Amino acid sequence: MSEAPKDAPFQAVQIDALVILKIARHCSSTFPTVATGSLVGMDQNGTLEITNTFAFPTIDTSAADSHQNDASNLAAAAPRAKSNIAYQAEMIRHLKEVNVDANNVGWYTSATMGNFVTMPFIENQFYYQKDNDKTVALVYDTSRSSQGTLALKAYRLTNLFMSVYKEGKFTTESLQKSKLSFRDILQEYPLAVHNSHLLTSFLHQLPSPPAATEPKEPTSLSDLNNDRIKAPLYPSIDNLDLSIDPFLEKTCDLLLESIESHYVDLNNFQFYQRQLAREQTKITQWQAKRKAENAQRTLAKQPLLPEDEWQRLFKLPTEPSRLEGMLNAKQVEQYSKQVDGFTANISSKMFAVRENLLPQ
Template sequence: ACDPTNTTKFVSKDSYSFPIPFLRISTQPFLVLTNLPRFWVRHSKLPVIMAELQLKETPLNEVQIDALVVMKIIKACSTAFPSTAFGSLVGMDQDKTLQVTNCFPLPSTEISYSDSHSNDHAAASNLAAAAPRSKSNTTYQNEMIKCLREVNVDANSVGWYTSANMGNFINSNFIENQYHYQKEVNERTVAIVYDVGKSSQGALCLQALRLSPTFMAAYKEGKFTTEINSLQKSKFSYKEIMVELPIIIHNSHLLTSFLHQLPTIIPAKSQIPASLSEINNKQTPIPLYPNMDSLDLSIDPFLEKTCDQLLDSIETHHTELNNFQYFQRQLAREQTKITAWKTKRAAENVTRVSQKLPPLPEDEWDKLFKLPAEPSRLDSMINARQVDQYSRQVDGFTATICSKMFAVKSSLLPESS
């Protein structure tokens, strides 16, 4: 029987008590917490847990970045070039949109090495690439977020940013950094990649990437082999490693009004320079629009560098393929030996049975033979994803250049018009 008129006192962890209506079902003290007082809801963790569960069920559709954050990322990455820059992103997660409202750079890793050791450069690059998930930078990030919270600024970590050159950012360090953020910090974090080399061609190149749930589960188990119940069963491919989200650059109303009021033509000045040094030291104001960098027809530098990196990635892919083929040959050789041993042992047991002797065990082959361990296919999949990145890069660049060349064809070749 239900008696909704009865009330009881619910005592929270903070020793606050107040009447709460409940339903008494039979004789079991089962409480149905409905119409909870606001004071208890504010001090309980139930709304927070429900909100987190609702956010996890809602997929991210886009990333909204403030224009000031974009300028900070560009400045930090351009200043650190050709070294790789890293930083942390803070903001808010609103339904299906991840809002990035602020950012700050992470301290650069100082590496000292001598020229006498050839592996020092590779070790230094790996250590620098692991900077976002290092213990010192994690402590620094927590302190910065604490300071931002004290001045009433968005202090929720929503990801990190890094710089790249010609799209060469897809590697094991990038995967490990993003896995660290999605596993340890927040599952809905993203990685913003700013390509310094591609942006120098006149078009801003920003990418928002995150690891797919399928890859997160596979990376947690660490099973990237071709065995049953692994890659073959899940049908996992390199295309499912990362998910790219569209980016929306957001401007405030005041900033939008200011941009529309900027002059598009350089104002003429009647003052004549008094000397040559004054002309050399004079800085001519550059208008916001138009930007002539997008009309650049230089083909060789960017395309040649990208093709070189594409060939290097293909060569790495062939190296990984040769290693896997070597493993298959070793495995086939050992399996042939095991089959021959089993055949010989079976013949011996037949002879012993005919002589009324106990048969020998036929499962001792695992103590006599050692099968080679299958190499992980993770590096091959990451490299294949990098090859795909380079291919799409070349495809997009050549399409843009071809349209520009057709536009200026008549001026370059008058006889063809």
């Protein structure tokens, strides 16, 4: 797990187990639609403690326009909706009345197969982080957690990306000047699960099964007839299964889609470069022609023509934003990490039986 930078407002995130259960229940009930909610807690000694959470209300899509009637997109933008902002303020006011932690410390969202690096995610986190630096975004992978492995991670926008995003310029020149890359968009923070002392005491008091005693050796034939030796359980051979994990196949498909999206964005930028080169060539030719005309008019003692008229005659194409391409590259990196994690066990199995896989 990556460590937090030294200049970060907090160094780690601590979340109560009850909060994880609430997030898991909400995300599982709305799957495959994106689920979002608010997080409350407090910052103490460099640790952001998340002690409670509540879900945002479901947005009614029946009154939406036809081109916006997408439940997933509307749910992804729920943290910035005016109705949910008022609902969050009302809930925090009620929490203060019952004397519990009522400081907003971020928000959470659900994801499928690690697909969360999108524009709504960046906009939501920027909305929270611009006013309160001590906020975090929790990403709960519903599909991965359904297989018995808790997939919950904490992210925050880096200070460098926040400064560039405030300016709103993601051109090649601005990115080179700020030295911003796709690796500098998000920063993952260590996440620790916390239980109350009362719950910990209860878990320690749960009765455990008695330990199996060593079998006594028989002393006579009658002992064998009276107490026959039980056959041992057969060993599990599931670990020897060489089938590919279906999550690995799906992740590879999503990885290919992200790579295709990255190439589409790259082709659009190359098209802009070709258009810019053509227009600059036309401008150069026009300026050379105008200089020749002014040279002739100087010999004829006639008034010179303006040489900056090309700004009105020619219009340079606008450079497309590089932010979408950076997000695609970040998503490709996220999928690559997942593929690396999935193939760790499969590669060891393939290595163990490689002699049987090689052609004879």
